[in-house]
Amino acid sequence: MHRLVVWLLLAFLLLPASPTRADSLDDAYEELSASALAISAANFDSVRQGVEHLAESGDSRAAVVILALRNGLLYANDDHKLFIQQPDGSYVDARTGAKAADVTDDDVKAVRVNNAIRSAVDAALGGLQLFAPDAATRLQAASAVFAAHDPAALPALAKSLDNEKDPEVKRRMQQARAAALLSAPDASEADKLAAVATLQARGDQDARGLLAAVAGQPGKVGAAAAAAVVAIDRILQIWSLAQSVYYGISLGSVLLLAAAGLAITFGVMGVINMAHGEMVMIGAYVTFVVQQLTHAYLPSLYGASLLLAVPTAFLVSGAVGVAIERTLIRFLYGRPLETLLATWGLSLILQQLVRSLFGANNKDVDTPGWMSAAFQLGGLTLTWNRLYIIVFAFLVVAALMAVLRYTSLGLRMRAVTQNRRMAAAMGIRTPWVDALTFGLGSGIAGIAGVALSQIDNVSPNLGQGYIIDSFMVVVFGGVGNLWGTTLGALTLGIVNKFLEPIAGAVLGKIIVLVLLILFVQRNPRGMFPLKGRAVEA
Amino acid sequence: MKLDRTSCVALVAVIGSAVVLALLNQLTAPGSAVHVPTYVVALAGKYLCFAMLAVSVDLVWGFAGILSLGHAAFFALGGYAMGMYLMRQIGTRGVYGNATLPDFMVFLGWKQLPWYWHGFEWFGFAMLMAVLVPALLALVFGWLAFRSRVTGVYLSIITQALTYALLLAFFRNDMGFGGNNGLTDFKDIVGFNVQADSTRSALLVISALLLGGQLWLARCVVDSRFGKILIAVRDAESRTRFLGYRPESYKLVVWVLSAAMAGVGGALYVPQVGIINPSEFAPGNSIEAVIWVAVGGRGTLVGAILGAILVNFGKTWFTGALPEMWLYALGAMFVFVTLFLPRGVVGLFRGRQQKEPEIEAPAVAAAHEVTG
Numbered sequence: 001m002h003r004l005v006v007w008l009l010l011a012f013l014l015l016p017a018s019p020t021r022a023d024s025l026d027d028a029y030e031e032l033s034a035s036a037l038a039i040s041a042a043n044f045d046s047v048r049q050g051v052e053h054l055a056e057s058g059d060s061r062a063a064v065v066i067l068a069l070r071n072g073l074l075y076a077n078d079d080h081k082l083f084i085q086q087p088d089g090s091y092v093d094a095r096t097g098a099k100a101a102d103v104t105d106d107d108v109k110a111v112r113v114n115n116a117i118r119s120a121v122d123a124a125l126g127g128l129q130l131f132a133p134d135a136a137t138r139l140q141a142a143s144a145v146f147a148a149h150d151p152a153a154l155p156a157l158a159k160s161l162d163n164e165k166d167p168e169v170k171r172r173m174q175q176a177r178a179a180a181l182l183s184a185p186d187a188s189e190a191d192k193l194a195a196v197a198t199l200q201a202r203g204d205q206d207a208r209g210l211l212a213a214v215a216g217q218p219g220k221v222g223a224a225a226a227a228a229v230v231a232i233d234r235i236l237q238i239w240s241l242a243q244s245v246y247y248g249i250s251l252g253s254v255l256l257l258a259a260a261g262l263a264i265t266f267g268v269m270g271v272i273n274m275a276h277g278e279m280v281m282i283g284a285y286v287t288f289v290v291q292q293l294t295h296a297y298l299p300s301l302y303g304a305s306l307l308l309a310v311p312t313a314f315l316v317s318g319a320v321g322v323a324i325e326r327t328l329i330r331f332l333y334g335r336p337l338e339t340l341l342a343t344w345g346l347s348l349i350l351q352q353l354v355r356s357l358f359g360a361n362n363k364d365v366d367t368p369g370w371m372s373a374a375f376q377l378g379g380l381t382l383t384w385n386r387l388y389i390i391v392f393a394f395l396v397v398a399a400l401m402a403v404l405r406y407t408s409l410g411l412r413m414r415a416v417t418q419n420r421r422m423a424a425a426m427g428i429r430t431p432w433v434d435a436l437t438f439g440l441g442s443g444i445a446g447i448a449g450v451a452l453s454q455i456d457n458v459s460p461n462l463g464q465g466y467i468i469d470s471f472m473v474v475v476f477g478g479v480g481n482l483w484g485t486t487l488g489a490l491t492l493g494i495v496n497k498f499l500e501p502i503a504g505a506v507l508g509k510i511i512v513l514v515l516l517i518l519f520v521q522r523n524p525r526g527m528f529p530l531k532g533r534a535v536e537a
Numbered sequence: 538m539k540l541d542r543t544s545c546v547a548l549v550a551v552i553g554s555a556v557v558l559a560l561l562n563q564l565t566a567p568g569s570a571v572h573v574p575t576y577v578v579a580l581a582g583k584y585l586c587f588a589m590l591a592v593s594v595d596l597v598w599g600f601a602g603i604l605s606l607g608h609a610a611f612f613a614l615g616g617y618a619m620g621m622y623l624m625r626q627i628g629t630r631g632v633y634g635n636a637t638l639p640d641f642m643v644f645l646g647w648k649q650l651p652w653y654w655h656g657f658e659w660f661g662f663a664m665l666m667a668v669l670v671p672a673l674l675a676l677v678f679g680w681l682a683f684r685s686r687v688t689g690v691y692l693s694i695i696t697q698a699l700t701y702a703l704l705l706a707f708f709r710n711d712m713g714f715g716g717n718n719g720l721t722d723f724k725d726i727v728g729f730n731v732q733a734d735s736t737r738s739a740l741l742v743i744s745a746l747l748l749g750g751q752l753w754l755a756r757c758v759v760d761s762r763f764g765k766i767l768i769a770v771r772d773a774e775s776r777t778r779f780l781g782y783r784p785e786s787y788k789l790v791v792w793v794l795s796a797a798m799a800g801v802g803g804a805l806y807v808p809q810v811g812i813i814n815p816s817e818f819a820p821g822n823s824i825e826a827v828i829w830v831a832v833g834g835r836g837t838l839v840g841a842i843l844g845a846i847l848v849n850f851g852k853t854w855f856t857g858a859l860p861e862m863w864l865y866a867l868g869a870m871f872v873f874v875t876l877f878l879p880r881g882v883v884g885l886f887r888g889r890q891q892k893e894p895e896i897e898a899p900a901v902a903a904a905h906e907v908t909g
Binding site: 347 | 604606678681682684685687689690691693694695697698699701702705706708709820824827828831861864865867868869870871872874875876879
């Protein structure tokens with residue numbers, strides 16, 4: 001009698017739903033309420049079935065009800081009606097979500113759960129997300145089901161697959177279904193073979209793991225899985241190769257950023273600036289200061305503080321560079337070894353200065369939201385900050401080339417470096433050009449510091465770690481040649497990353513250094529040497 | 538060969554003061570006014586070892602124009618050879634009491650001594666290695682570098698890469714040199730306790746004698762016919778080549794000699810400071826050695842000794858009194874010396890007595906460029 005009333009009531013409330021669905025829903029709620037009234041093994045079974053039915057139903061309230069059940073907030077009254085206790089102690093109708101003002105604690109009993117039910121609840125919750133209106137949630141749920149590959153999720157998957165419109169989500173669901181099918185003992189051989197094919201198409205480490213577990217089995221499925229594992233291994237190998245190349249380009253772009261400024265001061269001007277690393281360090285500290293200032297005074301621009309830091313770092317490091325050139329380096333032109341020593345001394349002073357001002361500890365520079373997180377591209381995992389740095393490095397080099405090639409300053413720079421006396425005779429103020437060139441190189445180093453603040457510790461020693469590598473890049477690429485610098489940086493980065501898995505990080509680096517030393521012996525002027533009389537000077 | 542007056546004075550001063558310090562340490566009571574504490578003796582010994590490194594740097598930089606930014610690598614290799622001998626002398630007195638394996642190898646679970654550790658239980662063999670290993674590395678490196686005419690700053694940068702690579706290598710535990718911690722906890726050297734006052738004093742005198750020997754050897758080399766050609770190579774390498782000499786051979790000989798001298802310095806350094814670890818390979822150390830030479834006066838040999846002692850004394854004083862200021866002082870010294878004291882402290886005194894020809898290799902090259 002009660003049941004009939006409930007049924008009628010619900011049929012009325014859920015008019016759009018099909019009668020069969022309402023029917024199974026009713027069963028589900030009925031089964032759930034059973035354990036509240038009498039405790040027996042059979043009742044627990046009924047609750048578990050209820051959870052499963054509810055999960056399969058795809059009803060919009062199902063998730064709420066099951067969650068309440070898990071949290072012990074689901075209650076039933078003598079009429080087999082279900083209520084959910086709210087945080088404030090009041091009750092709402094489980095089925096409709098409407099307030100049930102007349103229900104009190106005395107009227108209802110909690111629906112009890114045991115461990116079997118809890119695991120059913122967890123599986124059901126995963127499955128339920130498959131019906132969420134939001135595609136991203138469904139995608140997540142499909143991945144979760146894939147990871148669990150529990151055959152119990154099969155009915156829910158079948159149902160959600162029928163309704164799924166989003167092709168990406170659908171693909172994921174099919175994969176999840178394939179994973180569950182492989183683990184299901186009673187699935188037909190044809191189904192399992194199809195599942196193997198689906199997983200092979202997915203082709204990642206997880207799919208390989210699932211297939212490898214099946215590969216040992218006798219029969220057609222085992223053989224197909226074994227073949228699929230081999231195929232996936234081949235693809236994974238190609239992807240890992242691609243990943244190494246990407247990491248190499250990423251490392252190369254960092255080297256490129258650090259070396260681009262050096263390519264100007266060392267490559268173009270012939271000045272050995274051992275304080276170049278400290279220009280990078282200053283850029284990183286400028287980033288820190290700019291971020292602190294925007295945080296304090298312009299919170300709305302906090303996300304863009306990195307963008308603000310780029311020109312600021314360029315100006316600050318550039319100004320320091322001009323100051324160094326005017327007070328120190330201009331007295332030492334033509335004496336490269338002395339320049340090397342003096343700038344080394346300067347680097348010690350700058351490091352200590354920053355240490356005195358900011359303290360010896362690492363400073364935290366935040367990564368803005370648009371630079372954090374990672375995404376998948378095929379079998380590659382790409383992090384946004386690395387990707388931005390790669391793009392940024394190439395933009396910086398392109399801008400530098402444009403300045404040298406197309407601006408009046410660039411023209412003067414090239415004139416002065418090619419023939420100082422002749423340029424002076426043509427009316428170029430060579431001391432002025434020297435200072436600006438050095439400032440440009442230092443400014444670029446400062447910009448590199450902004451990028452490095454995102455991936456390295458901002459400490460007074462930041463620059464020291466890059467100085468030897470940067471010199472290697474410039475020497476390797478050929479002095480006075482930005483293309484050479486670019487190619488040199490990328491080559492070194494990629495070679496380094498390919499050696500790492502074979503030889504380990506430290507040994508890989510040693511091998512690269514030894515190779516470089518040997519390379520410089522063979523080609524003392526780098527990959528792209530300058531030709532002509534200037535060489536022997 | 539007869540020594541010039543300055544070198545004689547320096548020789549007598551170095552050996553004399555070392556002997557006096559050692560005697561004062563040994564013969565006077567700890568409470569007496571003229572007593573020299575042992576730590577001063579050890580410190581003086583350390584300075585003299587650094588002076589050996591400085592002389593070796595001056596030999597190649599001042600007389601062959603090779604600015605090595607990796608000379609501390611040879612110094613450290615010599616030090617490791619001595620360190621390995623001292624490790625083997627510990628015997629069963631280590632923490633794990635293993636008769637053959639040093640503590641760190643037991644700790645890493647190694648079962649037997651690596652092949653390259655064999656022979657280091659003999660003092661003579663270890664000392665031979667302290668000279669031979671740096672010399673051999675210098676031979677290979679120099680042969681490759683000079684033959685392909687890598688000069689000037691390129692050479693400086695790859696020497697720096699060399700010491701950096703060695704730094705990374707010695708940090709690795711698998712290398713079998715104690716990794717990060719290096720070699721330490723030494724007990725005996727040829728039967729004497731390393732920690733004892735008398736051993737320290739003896740080591741100081743031995744360091745002074747060896748330094749004097751190195752100074753004499755270097756002086757002989759640069760005053761000989763060979764040395765004259767070396768100076769010619771420094772000032773105008775191409776011209777020397779056109780006159781029929783092989784600059785690369787001359788450079789290689791002096792380069793290997795210099796590396797061996799640095800190795801000796803390193804070998805004496807280790808028992809006096811009681812530890813050798815990979816940080817001795819740090820590129821900064823090599824550059825610091827160059828500034829000792831620059832402060833004292835490049836191309837004077839005596840100046841190198843003076844510079845090494847002065848700068849290191851300054852370092853000891855500053856790091857004790859004003860630790861914050863040491864890097865400022867060191868940095869300022871680099872800048873000041875290169876800008877205002879191109880011929881160092883020795884040049885200050887010598888400048889009045891005689892006019893030396895300017896050491897300006899790049900200026901000569903620039904003259905070539907202008908004339909054609």
